[in-house]
Amino acid sequence: MPSPLITPARASSDSPLLVAVAEQSGAQRITAPHYHSRGQLLGATRGLLSVDTNSSRWVVPATQAVWIPPGVIHGLRSHGPFEGWSVYVSAASCTDLPDRPRMMTTSGLLREAVARAASWEGDTLNEAQSRLAGVILDEIRTLPEEFLGLPMPQDARLLKIARALSDRPDDERRMEEWAMWAGIAPRTLTRRFVAETGFSFTEWRQRVRLLKSLEMLAAGKSVTTIALDLGYGNVSAFIALFRRTFGATPGRYESLLH
Template identity: 35%
Template sequence: MKHSSDYPLETRPVMGFDDSYPAGFVDPPHAHQRAQLTYCEKGVMTVISAANSFILPPRRAIWLPAGTVHEVHCRNAVASYTLYIDPALDTSAQQARVFEVSDLVRALIFEVGHFHPDYDLEGRDGEIARLLLSEIRRMPLLPSALAMPSDPRLLRVCRTLVDNPADQRDIDGWAALAAMGRRTFTRAFREETGAGLATWRQQVRLMAAISRLAEGQPVTTVAYDVGYESPSAFSAVFHRIFGMAPSAFIGLAPGQD
């Protein structure tokens, strides 16, 4: 397994490498002096910062501004590319975000990921790196972020749901897990996440569903895996939120060829 510390990241404004992680891999909280772009080619990653939890499905990428403390969880085996970028090159990207990856951006990421550490800044390699940064700004964002609470009691609840979206505990069960009274729990949860527990859990389930659908898993399997009582109930919610049926999302997902 490769590590960023193994690479001379400061020699050029954009540096990167390909990497792979086994199922169940966890990279504990850390930060980088440079902005980070991670593209997930295969598998599903969860990236958790202090403010948000992001689902990173296949053929999507996440941008993390320099200094963002984050941890990474791999639900299954993951193949990825990670680029480290001088933050001065993209001052408009001050928020962590997950975005779509066009065929052009994917190809550019692959190219930069194989550059020699001393690539020519004024030649073809330098032009490719600049084009990649320009194209990244044009990529549409994905609804893949969940607001995370700072209260450790509430954070315990949220992490449990992220790990298992199908957990069917009721509000009293979650309040008990947080060691809080029901009213205190519901009030504090809304204050810290901006949503009630039911809405937040629905977001967790839909984000988990997106990652599974992007892998090509059947709609019925996904519906039950993320906690819905039936595929029809799942499809109704998915269509209401995303404006399309889950089967249509599978058809649009890159890499399902």
């Protein structure tokens, strides 16, 4: 297991109000589920990260970041060697920051400010550093939210299905078969999936496949292989759906990952 980006003592401290870390490794990074009293904004410099909380899952490219409020359990996995950064914000400074996990599009200003803050040493911020820390907090507070995450249901039966599909998004079982497997009536599954995730079962399964396709692109797989492996009978249909969701073709998106 990789060592923490900051020490547990620093992760639970209120001083300084902001700690930034950037790291580049030749190895994959996998962080087991954990929590700390600081809020955390994390992102990739290159490639993709998968970030999980109890309620959501995100696949995060270098143009975006995920905000984790204090006390929220979360884990991380890089797809390939880890190149990423994190900003840890003291609990006292999180009172007017988002109170739930969210994905956001980063700005050039945020990325440059984080790069500067990652060079700071010590546990006391001088006047100039405090001003730049305030800029970072303003960016976290005001950057637009992205809705490309995957909400996880809370009902234990639905969560069982969701986790199985997350592990094997190419599983072609029909909704009725999933309902029987999990011990829930099909009509109840249909109703509760919408109520708990905001997506129909079919839409949710489509979303988990698209997020899996990002991981496969990062691994260097071809668009045709990805489409067929994920159960799309028509490669053109996969490309069109990908473009509608992510605003770029898979080929164009892949070029942004490397």
